[in-house]
Amino acid sequence: MKQGLSLRVSQHLALTPQLQQSIRLLQLSTLELSQEVDQMLDDNPFLERNDESADREDFGIGSADTVVSLGDRITEVATSSVAADAVDMRATADFDEETSAVSDSEPDWEGDGSSGLSADDSEWGVEARARNGAQDEELTDPTERQSEHETLQAHLHRQALRLRLSPEDSAALRYLIECLDDDGYLTDSLEDLARGLGAAEGEALDELVHRFTMARGLLQNLDPTGVGAGSLQECLQLQLHSQIEEALDEGTTAEHLELLRLCQRICALPLDLMARRDIKRLVQLCEAKEALVREAMVHIARLEPKPGRRFVDVERNTVVPDVLVQPLGKVAGSMRFRIQINPEVLPKIRVHDVYASALRGHRNAGDAAGHAAMQQRLQEARWFIKNIQQRFDTILRVSTAIVERQKNFFTHGELAMRPLVLREIADELGLHESTISRVTTAKYMATPLGTFELKYFFGSGLGTDSGGNASSTAVRALIKQFIASESPKKPLSDNQLSDMLKEQGIECARRTVAKYREGLKIPVASLRKAL
Incomplete structure (x- = not known):
């Protein structure tokens, strides 16, 4: 075999670290980008926030409105009733001292630095709108904000305090209350709960399960009705049982009592019969008239399938839009819109001038490696800022192209939406389809018709x-x-x-x-x- 040398010319795409970072930042959501910026600020000394005001945490503003649940203050296991009462009295006293201290002090936001959280100037030169929520907060009593919401556990613990129970039964009831999920269900079996407390097999386990069984009966008699059930079927049965007892006490009509008992028989059957609305099968199994079965199903539909629903403090995931679209009116018969990046999502960061100047003025020949490493970190900081700028520039370009293509939607609504695919925007802007896909994922646009993900405007x-x-x-x-x-x-x-x-x-x-x-x-x- 003859050996020889040959030259070959070829091209290949190499992803530099700067390009890799640019691609990664482009696909991040607003929340993820904020976390990335925080991480970079911690890691790179050449980056600093372009806001000289202190963080909210320094003044306790972020935690001032935190609601401390009563269940968190109650011990899991009460060793004695006196000790349990002392814990409750001490927790209540501490709570009263905190609220009185907050309410007695005049709220003074002047000079506390919180007003600076609305950006002054940013690295991108965008004027952020000033927030005027401080004036409303001054008119609100902090104690009212703390008492706005009561958790399911707190509501049940407050009822449990009125029961005259032994220390062991009180501890078992308190433990079951803390084991409830947000819907008010006790999904774990009593045996699993007992083993979770370290009870070994034998008499100790049987005794603890018996104690939990008694406590579950007490729990299911508390308000809201149906709490402590292990399944939806049991939850409905508990509510119907309570309604029947109330009907007997109030001396209701025989027809209404018959309806409630029919509801009980229907709920004892497999729930998929109700889900399918299999009226004929239910009539056969319950041996009742069709009209009465239909009336019973309407009554069952009014029951609460999730007893803890009204106690859940639903923290709404407020979507912060990346792009703001505002109508400007018609110009030459065509509707015009203003498209801009939301100033609230722009990271306010910059290169630390003092550190950068110190690095330029200090060149120690004896530590060339250390100087090169610091120079590299400075370059990374500049790349990071440039890539963030490029990210928002790309989002703005894509958003502008989308609004231009879907003008009828912004004027007439969903029925006027045009078919649009990623390739059309990519060809118009000279970008790759994958880039458009990254831009339109987890990025939101605030419009006069609502806030939508950028992907919403694409469809076959x-x-x-x-x-x-x-x-x-x-x-x-x-x-x-x-x-x-x-x-x-x-x-x-x-x-x-x-x-x-x-x-x-x-x-x-x-x-x-x-x-x-x-x-x-x-x-x-x-x-x-x-x-």
């Missing part, structure tokens, strides 16, 4: 009689409109919806209608039919 098209295309988003909106105006006694089937779309000139098969309906979380016609 369905053929029309005129030879054009209708956006799948517009078709979904049309299906929702048809169902909203249907008769409750005669709901529209998927075939009927498909025919109605054809009358509108949109070719949409029954299976496609079913897929869109399920995507809108609308049940089938048989489940939408009024009983």
Whole structure:
């Protein structure tokens, strides 16, 4: 075999660290980007916040409104009733001292640094709108903010304090209360709870399970009715049992009592019969009239499947939009919009001038390696700021192109949405489809019609009689409109919806209608039919 040398010219794409970081920042959400900035500020000494005011935590503002649940103050196991009462009295006294101290002091936001949280100037040169919520907070009593919400555990613990129980029973009841989930269910078995406390097999385990069984009976008699149930079926049974007892005490009519007992028999059967609204099967199993079974199902539907629902402090995931769209009115017959990056999401960071100047002025020949390492960190800081700038520039360009393509949506709503795919925006801006996909994921746009993810404005098209295309988003909106105006006694089937779309000139098969309906979380016609 003859050996030889040859030259070959080839090209390949090498992802530099700067490009890798740019791609990674582009696909991050607003929250993830904020976390990334915080991490970079901790790691790189050449980065600093472009805001000289102190953080909220330094003044305790972030934790001033925190609600301390009563269940957190109560010990899990009460060794004696005297000790338990002392704990409650001490916790209440501490709470009163805290609230009185807060309410007695005049709130003074002047000079505390919190007003500086609205950006002065940022690295991007964007003027942030000043927040004027401090004036409202001054008019609100801090004690009122703390007492706005009561947890399910706190509500149950307060009722448990009124019961005259032995220390052991009180401890068991308190423990079960803390084991409830947000819906008010006790999902773990009593044996598992006992083993979780370290009870060994034998008499110790049996005794603890017996103690928990008694405590669960007490728990299920507390308000709200149905709390402490292990399943939905048991929860409904508890509520019906309570209603029957109230009906007997109040001397209700025999017809109403018969209805409640029929509800009990229906709830004792498999719940999928009710879910399918299998009236004929329920009539056979309960040996009751069809009209009475329908009335019973209506009554069961009014029961609360999640007793702890009203106590859950739902922290709404407030979506912070990345882009703001504001109408400017019509210019030359065409609607014009202002598209801008939300100033609230712009990271306010900059290169630390003092450290950068010190590095430039200090060149120690004896420590060339250390100087090179610090120079590298300075370059990383500059890259980071540049990549963040590029991220928001790309988001703004893509958002502007989307608004330009979907002007009819911003003027007339969902029914006017046009078909749009990633390739169209990518070709217009000279970017790759993967870049558009990263930009439109977990990025939100605030519009006069609401806040939407950028991906919402993209959708495939369905053929029309005129030879054009209708956006799948517009078709979904049309299906929702048809169902909203249907008769409750005669709901529209998927075939009927498909025919109605054809009358509108949109070719949409029954299976496609079913897929869109399920995507809108609308049940089938048989489940939408009024009983």
